Amino acid sequence: MRRMDAFTGLLDGPRARGAFLLRSIMDPPWSLRIQDQAPLTLVAVVRGEAWVVPDGGEPVLLRPGDVAIVRGPEPYTVADDPATPPQIVIHPGQRCATPQGEDLEQAMDLGVRTWGESPDGSTMMLTGTYQMRGEISQRLLDALPPLLVLAEDAWDCPLVPLLAAEIVKDEPGQEAVLDRLLDLLLIAVLRAWFSLQAAEAPAWYRAHGDPVVGKALRMLLNNPAHPWTVATLAEGVGVSRAALARRFAELVGEPPMAFLTGWRLAMAADLLREGDVTVGAVARQVGYGSSFALSTAFKRVRGISPQEHRVGASAG
Template identity: 65%
Template sequence: MDALASLLEGPRARGAFLMCSRLDPPWSLRIQDEAPLTVVAMVRGHAWFLTDDGERRRLGAGDVAIVRGPDSYTVADDPATPPQIVIHPGQVTKTPDGEILCETLSLGVRQWGTDPHGATVMVTGTYESVGAASRRLLRALPPAIVLGSGEVDARLLALLVDEVTEDRPAQGAVLDRVLDLVLIAALRAWFARADAPAWYHAYSDPMVGRALRLLQHNPAHGWTVAGLAEAVGASRAALARRFTELVGEPPMAFLTEWRLALAADLLQESDATIEAIARQVGYGSAFALSTAFKRHHGVSPRDHRQGAAPAELSSAG
């Protein structure tokens, strides 16, 4: 499993929210939906992406943006246009004064906006939950990534645009898969750039890359730094120093976070007992996992399974 595959283990669309927006200027959308991950594909016209800390990015036709939440941001025809519409959690659309606009601005199946022939057309795909195993990698992404026209396969974008307004049986499942493909293509393009995060290059390091794969593929093994160093043919000191330099944390800290992230996913995606999950991710007992899980995530494994949001996950970003 490489860095990108690990990242995408979490953001896998399951009932993602997709919408085609058709807008005529002046327009400005204030996004406060707190979604962990959003993909915006510009079909026609242009838009400005504005963060609360003053960053400005222009999106043109064919561009794709990946936005990491949960911070709020604004998308507008011009940086000077004040917000006219606010998108709240659950994709509830209101005016700045609180008037609900969801039905008022409906233009048909998954279409929304001020004009069906609007000068600006964009498709938005929102991942409203992200698996815990990818949180450490999502935190390394910048608030916004913009891929220029041509960097993402135009055939995938055309397929997304074609499918988003269809209303066929199982259309939601089709859209989930197409959105995943667009996200993967966009992230692959970004990871190929020189401005990809430094930790990404750790996977191509002969020593550290092998160590990362051993830890990720065999979390139940009783790893020690000495044992890991022997497995990759390096001294304990050399591995610890190089691993920390490239990954940003020591090997055992990485392993602990990886184990607990996997446990968080398994608790919500399987009906295995806590004891079984504990042994699957490298803890000797349910008690040992529960102690570590609560210390790291802020809730017990049982509460997490029942839907309580771990403090570490809900505040990530």
């Protein structure tokens, strides 16, 4: 049986499929207005410096080796200086244009997945964008702040230099290689960031360290299809039902069965995006006895049926 802890459960979702990956090389003054509505974007600085300026938030400086993760779809700006006005606008579909609407894609093409003003520009960044919400599970997006930054000296990981080397290659299967590298880099950044910023982690992740609630969570995560009750959970962790219910709600923020329902439906939502499994098969995998039972719970909590969710996911 697959063993899952809270952290694995949180990160079990990044699945880039033909992700947008680009190496940008710029010389000051430069400013990119990002309004592509992507659900998640990762920015790594290879050389030079860059400011990430969220709308309504404080600017954050990125130095070489620093990585930022920006949660969309709200727009933001990346620039050499927060005061530099936008010169380039990135639209949905990664269409780049001047603020007046003039297309810039060909004018700034510098080669394989490379874009900018000059190959010798003082700032080089790597950008990886998850372009569809189905590539990132909603429970992961919900766990993240609008902007997080991991400084180069806060972790030790070879993935940024590796991605920088691979992003400019044009070889068979390169898209799949880059998709997996982006997934690995995202997971590595989040693992390091959550370990440093435990207070920012979701409540159920923090509760994983509790000897009672942590064990109960692992039981639910490892076998969500089991017909759990508060009584069977309490027996499994060796406490009374009242004690488990009280402690679980205190640390996780909701009762055990409410957490289980949310977890099952989150799993179902991700599985339904795959498109090659029936609703009945998904229902059995996540602990519902029939497609009708899953549909009833899904519609009650999410407001739409599993099939409507699948159609919406396929439409992007």
